[in-house]
Amino acid sequence: MWTDIDRIIASNQTFVITSHIHPDGDAIGTELALCEFLRARGKDATIINTSPTPVIYRFLDPGGMMRAPASQEDLPRITAADAILIVDINDWKRLGMIGDTVRTSPAAKAVIDHHPYQDTIVPTTVIDVKASSTAELMYDLITSLGGPLTRPAANGLYTGILTDTGSFRFGNTTPTAHTITARLLEAGVQPAAIYDFVYNQNSEARLRLMGRVLSDMTIAYRGQVAWIVVTQQLFKETGALPEDTSSLVDATLTIAGVEIGLIFVETAEGTIRVSLRSRGRQDVNKIAGALGGGGHRAASGAVLPGPLDDAIRRVTGAIEATMNAE
Ligand SMILES: [Mn+2]
Incomplete structure (x- = not known):
């Protein structure tokens, strides 16, 4: 070889x-x-x-x-x-x-x-x-x-x-x-x-951010989908940086029964970065693809126009359609 x-x-x-x-x-x-x-x-x-x-x-x-x-x-x-x-x-x-x-x-x-x-x-x-x-x-x-x-x-x-x-x-x-x-x-x-x-190299700000987003987490679709949201306001309040959001989404998949976990991050430009994770049954690459993004079956992402509420509605709507289609 x-x-x-x-x-x-x-x-x-x-x-x-x-x-x-x-x-x-x-x-x-x-x-x-x-x-x-x-x-x-x-x-x-x-x-x-x-x-x-x-x-x-x-x-x-x-x-x-x-x-x-x-x-x-x-x-x-x-x-x-x-x-x-x-x-x-x-x-x-x-x-x-x-x-x-x-x-x-x-x-x-x-x-x-x-x-x-x-x-x-x-x-x-x-x-x-x-x-x-x-x-x-x-x-x-x-x-x-x-x-x-x-x-x-x-x-x-x-x-x-x-x-x-x-x-x-x-x-x-x-x-x-x-x-x-x-x-x-x-x-x-x-x-x-x-x-x-x-x-074990987290900053204090990242831990504070994690605490805030997890306490405001949303769980929907009979406990199968969980998402967390990071707003520009939250960055300001915690002192966290955009890179501090990396892998935060993983926490959502640690909940029993959750099949798809998401994080929505509001960028300084006002666009919304969404990262999707699947426990394995759902193909989140397809969902991200339908939203103009991409990735792999278990991990994908897309960037959507704001405002935040519209982006969340679009993404969760796409997930609902996929789950209903099963
Ligand atoms: Mn490698």
Whole structure:
């Protein structure tokens, strides 16, 4: 599986590693593990990302080896690299600002990913949609090529598997994911410490916002649909920021009997951002699609014109129609 990538690594000296915009724990963790591995083998490796590294993942990179967010100064390095290794994405556009430079660089290129795909963007591609995470594939690459698997690399890979499996609860939590996780713990990963870095970083404002929106939650359709609403007024009163609303919707699906959970967020421009989540039976991608948005079966979103009450009526009306159609 790794023959072609092994050849690229063996026959080149300077490497650029990159991943998608708005990188998640899998993207960042996999990049750092790969960078550690290449450097341990005496290679010159640099991580360059279009987006900044989310605060909750900066613990993985205490030495600041990531160049993120990328600037114009980073582009010549991409053009001059011997090889570019792209992880957790198989799409030029989702590389953001550096995408065109990566695409046109004469460097050897490889993609390592686990997302469903139509076409490959480079000839050397390893995509395994059965892998829980790209971190899982990176573990296989590093160990298949004889290591070393350093402690910082193990931390990155563990973070990737932890976050992409939703803390080992999504359907992609396989025996392989757990087996690799066991090997990472043997390499020195401390699960409690990593969990704390990733998940226990709320601001006071976010908790206050959460309390307010949950106490005003609406439950409808015989307890099957629950929604919460964040107004501009609520942002002002709690001091919370738009990014503090991320994953708040998940709380609605923790209620027994709720099949669809929603969050409506009023933006500063007056539009309404709705995120939909399904426990699994309902396809919220269809509902979002009918509203001009999209996503996946279990998680989707759309942006609607205001005012808030109109947007709520439109979305809940679409949900009612779907549920009645069953
Ligand atoms: Mn991933």
